[in-house]
Amino acid sequence: METIIDKKRKIIHLDMDAFFASVDQRDFEDLRGKPIAVGGSPDGRGVVAAASYEARKYGVKSAMSSIQALKLCPHIIFTRPRFDVYKQVSDHIRAIFNRYTDLVEPLSLDEAFLDVSDDKQQIGSALEIARRIKREIKSELNLTVSAGVSVNKFIAKIASDMNKPDGLTFIGPSKILTFMEELPVEKFFGVGKVTANKMRSLGIFKGMDLKKQSHADLIRWFGKSGDFFYQIVRGIDDRAVVPNRIRKSIGIEDTFSHDIEQLEELKSILHDLSTRLYGRLEKGDKRGRTLTLKVKYADFTVLTRSISILQIFSNQEDMYQVALALLLKLELDKKVRLMGISISNFQDEKIERFEGYQLSLFEDM
Known part of the structure; x- marks a missing residue:
């Protein structure tokens, strides 16, 4: 297959450095x-929603339990999330992006793709635009951002993570194929621990190993993802930068290291899941009315239960209580190996938060 890379596109991926923690450190001396x-x-x-770089040196990271964070860094300082402040800062950052292009695809409060192939100020250089955005965020907000610049979204996103914090990495068309061949498979976005282990068991450790596999074999081993791997290792990613990208649901799930049957342990896990999910919803500036609980038993039977409320979920405790009500209706005399919750039916308009919840007539049980 001949590799055809669109060299005319100019894509920037911008990712704020330790966003929540950096805003707190900026505001409190x-x-x-x-x-x-x-x-x-x-x-x-x-659980930890975000960690400063000083905490990350000890191994502390987001989604880690507070207990584990304290073990790794006994002198760590816990701060209460200020999502209203983070949202205000995010709006300012997005306004800076819009000075250069209207093709901005936000992924969360602190991360976005920009297509500057035809930039508003006719600068012409994506690298120069990235430099200016970095300078403006620093001068106007006293925060740093890392940027990746390339011809497609996949490469730009990888590039932005290469020299954090305050990094700027450019991977041009002539370097993409060599770059992808040397990239370890676990660095490919979409390759988690399970997929990476499977690839290694097949003798696939780097992009060059992945590139040697046939399209048919990759489909056979990895399903639909196999086609994506086949294309991306050749530097092909035609996905457009889409403003106002619509996401149908946001969720989180954990597969346990051992099967669990104690209700109190399941309740504790469910509480942590709801805390982490609420953090993701806040980060993505999303509010929804439908909560779905997913449970996989030790025999691999999977059950999902959903419930909708009249108003949006406005806090973590409401989500936990509704999820717990769904859990208690399930068969709990079997061991559980996975549990997850998600929120959908998003309300995008700005409406006043409703404290508390009411069950609607719709209940998918």
Whole structure:
């Protein structure tokens, strides 16, 4: 197959550096230069929503339990999330992006793709635009952002993560094929631990190994993802930067290291899942009315249960209580190996948050 890379596209991926934690350190002098965790608590309850770079040096990262964070960094400082402040800062950042292009695809409050193939200011250079955006975010908000510049979304996103924090990485068309061949498979977006282990068991460790596999074999081994791997290792990614990208649901799930049958343990896990999911919803500035609980038993039977409320879910505790009500209606005399929850039926208009919830007539049980 002949590799055809569109060399005319100019894509930038911008990712704020430790966004929540950096905003807190900016606003509170006593937090600067110290290991902090946004979310969680010193009593060991809850999970970390974001960690400063000082905390990351100890191995602390998002979605980690507070207990584990304290073990890794006993002097870590926990701060309460200020999502209203993060949203205001995000709006300012997005306004900076819009000075250069209207083709902005936000992925969350702190991350976005920009297509600057035809930029508003007729600068012509994506690298120069990225430099200007970085300077403006620093001067106007006193924050840093890392940028990746290339001809497609996949390569730009990888590039933005290469020199964090405050990085700027350009991977031009002439370097893409060599870059992809040397890239370890676990660095491919969409390749998690399970897929990476499967690839390694097949003798696939880098892009060059992946490139040697036939299209048919990759489809056979990895299903639809096999086609994506076949294309992307050749530098082919035609996905457009889509403003106002519509996402139908946001969810989170955990596969347990051992099967669980104790209700109290399941309730504790469900509470952590709801905390982490609420953080993702806030980060993505999403509010929804439908909650879905997913449970996979030890015998691999999967059950999903959904419920809708009259108003949007406005806090983590409401999500947990509704998810718990769904869990208690399930058959709990079998061991559980996976549990997850998701929110859908998003309300995008700006409406007043409703404290508490009411069950609607719709209940998919």
